[in-house]
């Protein structure tokens with residue numbers, strides 16, 4: 001199949017979605033990868049290709065071309081899947097993964113890149129080009145390719161073994177989750193809302209049992225712990241859930257992850273030492289904004305010192321409420337969600353449903369676009385001549401103040417069959433401007449809102465509004481970039497613990513009275529959000545923020561110390577470290593048999609190893625950045641221009657800390673986050 005008949009290889013302004021078929025995928029990807037490999041071989045063999053223009057720029061063009069062919073496929077896989085497409089997608093993804101692993105292990109390419117950095121032209125390169133070369137060398141080194149034998153082989157063996165044990169860890173958690181069920185009698189259903197009962201009835205059906213069944217699936221566990229009046233049912237579900245894949249509880253020893261945890265920590269430590277780091281925590285920070293372990297620990301402990309008194313006060317109130325109103329005199333971990341829910345209902349008698357009439361999608365979108373124009377100086381103009389994958393999808397040109405089209409974005413709002421749940425921003429086209437080629441960035445913004453029906457527009461929950469603003473924030477980061485190299489343009493190359501800054505930042509507008517008034521309009525009456533309702537939702541936002549925060553801090557500190565303090569002579573010390581962390585931050589220590597770590601897939605199989613802290617880190621950054629707008633007025637164009645220039649346009653071309661300081665005039669501080677949580681700061 002040639003370029004003419006394969007739309008994935010075409011060079012059009014935008015992908016021709018309506019013509020893409022599953023049988024285009026593999027031939028297109030194979031063809032691009034073959035060209036990629038041939039070009040890499042040629043570049044490595046050419047001793048003249050040891051400067052940016054002759055080595056790095058061609059590689060960037062190849063990356064851009066690969067992305068251009070595969071991004072539409074990966075997107076369709078998410079929004080318009082079919083068995084044929086899924087198969088083609090997996091096969092292509094496997095080839096791309098193998099290709100990039102091989103590229104990372106290409107020692108000749110590593111040495112050639114190193115020669116660029118050591119070459120005479122390097123010092124004269126601009127910031128983005130320099131960073132690109134430095135990041136690329138760092139990634140080569142982190143992949144072990146720079147090691148000498150026998151370390152290089154040992155490192156590769158460790159990586160292979162790690163990926164197997166991490167997969168086994170995750171599988172053990174899945175198996176343990178599936179293996180436990182418990183019949184729930186009609187009496188025990190007391191307190192559960194209709195939706196939860198339906199979930200339990202469906203679980204029974206799936207297991208070919210009559211009545212209702214409790215399982216360890218997340219939503220079921222959450223519903224029972226939050227709503228079930230029956231205390232012993234809550235306790236049993238809590239115990240089964242919190243001892244999954246461990247040496248404790250109803251399935252003790254059956255799926256036990258203890259030995260896997262020990263092996264994973266040992267291997268990560270050994271790999272880090274081979275690369276020259278003191279610990280796997282230091283290795284994890286090599287490409288993150290936080291920089292040093294001391295900074296991460298100080299960050300978490302500072303927050304803990306401020307959050308713990310608030311959490312203690314909240315727990316005290318909850319205990320008093322549980323004793324007097326619920327006849328629970330000895331509040332246990334399996335009572336907390338239940339008692340909190342009862343207290344929340346008592347205090348804030350409103351539901352998400354009350355807010356929905358004020359958030360019709362068209363009005364929210366208009367408000368969001370107006371905000372983008374007022375604060376960041378960009379205008380979104382719909383285009384109707386763009387080929388898409390569904391009639392509901394819209395495409396917008398993103399225009400600068402001078403009327404120039406600088407980017408494009410697809411919006412796909414509504415839930416439908418064949419579309420993955422959730423909301424996300426994804427890259428369609430990366431920016432590339434290297435003299436030979438000029439490509440502007442293009443993004444996909446995908447949500448799963450309820451479609452309009454019965455003459456009603458699509459009405460969003462407040463959560464939906466925040467989600468939309470969040471993804472739009474990621475979108476702006478990609479679309480407004482002025483760094484025109486795929487590896488460091490837009491969201492690419494931004495440190496992992498800073499990439500949520502622009503997205504969480506935008507969510508703040510969804511809580512601002514002034515901003516809300518510009519888009520929250522009752523779909524029938526046009527009225528703005530009543531002040532009483534606004535006040536209640538603000539108060540509900542802060543409800544038990546201290547308890548939430550100390551839990552996040554417990555996870556973050558535990559994960560970080562587990563990797564930082566690993567000592568081969570002493571073994572993993574998982575439970576000892578957990579105990580120490582809990583003594584430091586927890587306000588309601590769980591029973592000694594609790595085994596949360598054994599199912600902590602985020603850090604043992606999900607890529608968050610020594611990185612769980614980043615959830616809170618990004619929240620601090622975004623709250624502190626937004627505080628600059630609160631200080632100057634939330635629509636202040638000068639602050640907006642500075643934010644755009646220092647945070648959004650620079651992409652990954654310089655360290656995120658430097659960008660933050662350039663915007664804020666100082667390093668990040670947690671006060672704004674704590675204020676947004678309702679703590680006096």
Ligand SMILES: [Zn+2]
Pocket residue numbers: 470474500503
């Ligand atoms: Zn995000």
